[in-house]
Amino acid sequence: xxxxxxxxxxxxxxxxxxxxxxxxxxSTQVSYLPPLQTMKVxxxxxxxGKTLLCLELTKETTILDLKKMHIKEKPYLYPTRMTxxxxxxxxxxxxxxxxxxxxxxxxGSVLYFKDLGxxxxxxxxxxxxxxxxxxxxLTFYLARGYIYGATTPTTTIQNIACA
Numbered sequence: 172x173x174x175x176x177x178x179x180x181x182x183x184x185x186x187x188x189x190x191x192x193x194x195x196x197x198s199t200q201v202s203y204l205p206p207l208q209t210m211k212v213x214x215x216x217x218x219x220g221k222t223l224l225c226l227e228l229t230k231e232t233t234i235l236d237l238k239k240m241h242i243k244e245k246p247y248l249y250p251t252r253m254t255x256x257x258x259x260x261x262x263x264x265x266x267x268x269x270x271x272x273x274x275x276x277x278x279g280s281v282l283y284f285k286d287l288g289x290x291x292x293x294x295x296x297x298x299x300x301x302x303x304x305x306x307x308x309l310t311f312y313l314a315r316g317y318i319y320g321a322t323t324p325t326t327t328i329q330n331i332a333c334a
Contacts, residue, residue, distance in 0.1 A: 210278035212270070214241065217259065217285035230271030234264050241284070251290045256283045309333065 209227040216223055226240050238250045254263035257273060263285075270276055312333045316322045325333075 210270075210280075212276075213279070213281045214255075214284050215281050217254075217256065217283040220259075220283075222281075223284060228270050230269065232270045233266065234268050235266040237270075237282070238266070248286065252287050254285045254287060256285070259283055 209229055212226055212228050213222050214224050214226060215221060224241070224244055226237070228237065228240075234255055235250065237255065238248075238253050241253065242248050242250070250266070256263055257276070264273075311318060312325070312329060315325075
């Protein structure tokens with residue numbers, strides 16, 4: 172009985188070593204991947220075409236990463252204020268786009284940068300759109316005697332709307 176148990180243990184140990192050896196081979200294959208190659212990319216002004224700066228990027232660099240690098244050079248910028256294009260006539264590149272995904276992109280290529288100017292949040296836009304009509308209604312409600320000339324009674328709907 173003891174030899175049988177010992178034999179089963181040896182068999183289990185044998186399989187365990189095979190698993191470890193195969194994972195060791197896989198890990199050595201992964202560790203020998205070549206380093207990512209860098210390429211120099213010129214960032215040019217989207218209006219004048221004048222080169223603003225030159226950055227070293229990899230094919231794995233995203234547009235968001237590029238924005239962060241650009242912000243290090245020009246701290247007054249922030250990501251929502253910036254757009255990049257491959258050519259002056261194309262649409263802006265989404266932030267998730269990798270440099271390697273661009274078909275014609277290689278060392279020495281140019282990306283066109285456009286500063287969109289200061290941006291405001293959606294809550295500010297929402298507030299600005301709706302505060303105007305609210306003030307207009309309140310003005311007509313509270314100053315109806317001056318506007319219409321005579322004191323007119325308010326209706327229930329007008330009172331509820333003003334509340």
